[in-house]
Amino acid sequence: MRFPPVSLSLKDGRPCLIREATPEDGPALFALERAVVQAREGLVKLPDELPADAAAFTARREAAGLHRQDGTAFPLVATAPGGALLGEASFLRPSYRMLRHGGVLGIGVHPDAQGLGVGRALMHHLLAWLRAHRDTNGDRVHRVELQVRGDNPRAQALYRSFGFVLEGTRRDFLRTEEGAWVDDLLMGLLLHPERP
Numbered sequence: 001m002r003f004p005p006v007s008l009s010l011k012d013g014r015p016c017l018i019r020e021a022t023p024e025d026g027p028a029l030f031a032l033e034r035a036v037v038q039a040r041e042g043l044v045k046l047p048d049e050l051p052a053d054a055a056a057f058t059a060r061r062e063a064a065g066l067h068r069q070d071g072t073a074f075p076l077v078a079t080a081p082g083g084a085l086l087g088e089a090s091f092l093r094p095s096y097r098m099l100r101h102g103g104v105l106g107i108g109v110h111p112d113a114q115g116l117g118v119g120r121a122l123m124h125h126l127l128a129w130l131r132a133h134r135d136t137n138g139d140r141v142h143r144v145e146l147q148v149r150g151d152n153p154r155a156q157a158l159y160r161s162f163g164f165v166l167e168g169t170r171r172d173f174l175r176t177e178e179g180a181w182v183d184d185l186l187m188g189l190l191l192h193p194e195r196p
Contacts, residue, residue, distance in 0.1 A: 026058030102143030
């Protein structure tokens with residue numbers, strides 16, 4: 001089941017389009033990731049740890065399977081008029097059959113678009129897409145998990161508002177350049193708690 005594009009208005013009145021990401025979005029996704037990493041909020045990578053260029057970044061996404069159309073990958077982007085990327089969210093399922101009912105969600109919003117509802121819109125539409133999806137054998141996505149830094153309460157609040165719960169803490173998981181220790185939080189959501 002492919003994702004039908006959705007038009008909406010952001011908090012500041014600007015129009016926004018939520019649509020499925022494609023391999024052609026690679027350069028724009030690389031620019032988005034670079035902007036998010038350079039803002040130094042919420043991620044665990046540093047600017048010099050990014051791929052060398054957009055081609056390497058796109059190749060890495062392809063290798064991870066983020067554009068497969070077999071029910072494994074669910075990538076969305078939020079774009080402004082003219083095509084500028086405001087944010088992205090993706091869900092990737094593992095290939096192992098015993099784990100295929102779940103997967104990992106990732107999300108990033110451009111620093112200039114934060115606080116406008118981009119992240120909330122991406123989360124809403126990605127989770128709706130996952131709830132509606134059925135594999136060819138009738139199976140569906142049951143579990144969504146994500147990791148969030150312990151020093152990112154804004155993101156944690158967003159995830160909790162969608163029903164994610166804290167499932168575990170990896171204490172002192174990362175160390176900032178300034179030497180501060182930060183926990184990593186594992187949060188999870190059961191889309192179909194009745195268990196099919």
